[in-house]
Amino acid sequence: MITVVGGAGKVGATTGAFLLMRDVDDVVLIDILKDKPQGEALDLGHMASAIGSSRKVIGSNDYKDMAGSDIVIITAGFPRKAGQTREELLAINAKVMAEVSDAIKEYAPKAKVLVLTNPSDAMTYVVYKRLKAPRSQVIGFSGLLDAPRLSYYASQKLGISPASILPIVLGMHGENMFPVPRLSMVGGVPLSELMTKDQIDDIVKKTVSAGAEVIKLRGYSSNWAPAAGLTLMAEAIKNDQKRAIIASVILQGEYGVNDVVAEVPVILGKNGVEKVLEVPLNDEERQGFMKSIDAVRALLNSLPPEYK
């Protein structure tokens, strides 16, 4: 069973749909909004029936309905509006994370927890600290959004399928994210060798500002792409795929960094994060990555003390 807390929201409900479409597991949508999670679940139940799925889906306003979940996905909280940064949501969403973490501790303490809510690296840290769980159990989302965005923009320039690109994006989910074109491969050839410097600069810029661009165009933030990424992460854990995925984890010595959350490639399986991979950065890339790490560290330092 997979619970989505924030399940009546845009990313939450979309994730519920994708989990059912890909037959990953039964789904529970929990939200504080009256009737909305139940309404979303009813529509999704009809959808499951339409596709011939016997998966169950329920909506609830009661955290105790997450009991028995193997995975809890947190999409609860406030999204940013046009002109806002993700970091501006720090205090308001940290409060939501604390409440949801306390519920997880009570009702699903062994669940693997995927944290989407922004600013997602800091929110992952808050949940990790609050749950006092091993870092393998608390996994931040965004790598499976930022990396496919890099592939998307590169594929458009190169006229090839995004599926043939293995993208690497590290660090923070935000303005300080660190795409690494030299380690992003097309058939073993780095993007940096297939494109001019100007083209690389352009796709990096577009990747970093993609979330803001979606908001600017349609008035609210992304849901389809993050829901797809969350579904693939849940699938990797549920089906013990031991798949390399970029996710946000609490670094414990890797890259010479301690107690900071950052996007890095990890192996995801039934135990959550089963391995953290250290990509071979050159000196210049290492500097860029550390700048991104410093930005996350500064954000974590600015958390109110009760969340650290």
Ligand SMILES: NC(=O)c1ccc[n+]([C@@H]2O[C@H](COP(=O)([O-])OP(=O)(O)OC[C@H]3O[C@@H](n4cnc5c(N)ncnc54)[C@H](O)[C@@H]3O)[C@@H](O)[C@H]2O)c1
């Ligand atoms: N990390 C990423 O890559 C990424 C991608 C997209 C969105 N986000 C973030 O995810 C969050 C959700 O985005 P959205 O577009 O789905 O927003 P939304 O407003 O559509 O949904 C959020 C839902 O959370 C619910 N909620 C609030 N507090 C709650 C609580 N204590 N318990 C249960 N439910 C609660 C709300 O009622 C709402 O239904 C935002 O912070 C957004 O910025 C992150």
Ligand SMILES: O=C(O)C[C@H](O)C(=O)O
């Ligand atoms: O941009 C946002 O606020 C949502 C998300 O972080 C994204 O990158 O799409």
